[in-house]
Amino acid sequence: MNKIITKCYAQRHNVFPVEYLDELRSQILSCSYLAASQLSHNFTGTKGFSVIFKRSGIGEVEQHFPMFKPYLQVALKQACNAFYLNPLVLEGGTRVEPHVDCSISSYDMTFTIPNLVSVLYIQVPQDLQGGELVLQAGEHQVGIIEPRTNILLYFRGDLVHSVNEVKSSQPRISLICEQYNLSATRLEHIPEFEIKSAQKPRF
Numbered sequence: 001m002n003k004i005i006t007k008c009y010a011q012r013h014n015v016f017p018v019e020y021l022d023e024l025r026s027q028i029l030s031c032s033y034l035a036a037s038q039l040s041h042n043f044t045g046t047k048g049f050s051v052i053f054k055r056s057g058i059g060e061v062e063q064h065f066p067m068f069k070p071y072l073q074v075a076l077k078q079a080c081n082a083f084y085l086n087p088l089v090l091e092g093g094t095r096v097e098p099h100v101d102c103s104i105s106s107y108d109m110t111f112t113i114p115n116l117v118s119v120l121y122i123q124v125p126q127d128l129q130g131g132e133l134v135l136q137a138g139e140h141q142v143g144i145i146e147p148r149t150n151i152l153l154y155f156r157g158d159l160v161h162s163v164n165e166v167k168s169s170q171p172r173i174s175l176i177c178e179q180y181n182l183s184a185t186r187l188e189h190i191p192e193f194e195i196k197s198a199q200k201p202r203f
């Protein structure tokens with residue numbers, strides 16, 4: 001069992017300075033793009049927005065969202081060339097239903113799963129009950145991750161995953177990046193840099 005778990009996910013603790021996480025939290029919560037998640041019905045009641053980019057568009061992402069720069073520098077895998085980044089805010093009473101990540105599939109209508117998914121836990125409330133990330137390979141549960149602030153988690157892109165209902169006085173905030181390694185042909189359909197939000201930005 002342990003062998004399977006090791007292959008399915010990995011996590012690092014205390015990855016960033018606490019000050020960076022505080023800054024990231026406040027920037028995400030005050031970001032004009034933050035709105036009801038537009039990811040899918042599996043995310044009903046949650047908040048977020050998406051930033052889609054190719055490796056060649058990273059500079060543009062960092063220019064538009066300087067707050068993401070340290071995360072991108074640490075979390076992005078060299079082997080990947082297309083990314084779907086999602087800050088995700090789960091308030092009390094919300095949950096994420098089981099799904100496989102495939103957000104980038106909408107660009108050329110070809111079902112595609114990421115090579116891996118990275119998750120940074122930015123804020124995990126002290127009084128949090130629930131909110132665990134449950135990982136499944138087929139019918140088998142291969143991991144149940146209790147979120148802790150400042151853990152950077154990677155899990156295999158083909159895993160079905162869900163988040164148990166969050167019960168807490170403050171939101172549980174994470175920064176998720178679906179990381180893809182696409183062929184040159186598929187990559188042509190992906191924008192250099194695009195923002196998707198249910199909210200029209202306030203300027």
Ligand SMILES: [Fe+2]
Pocket residue numbers: 099100101161
């Ligand atoms: Fe997901």
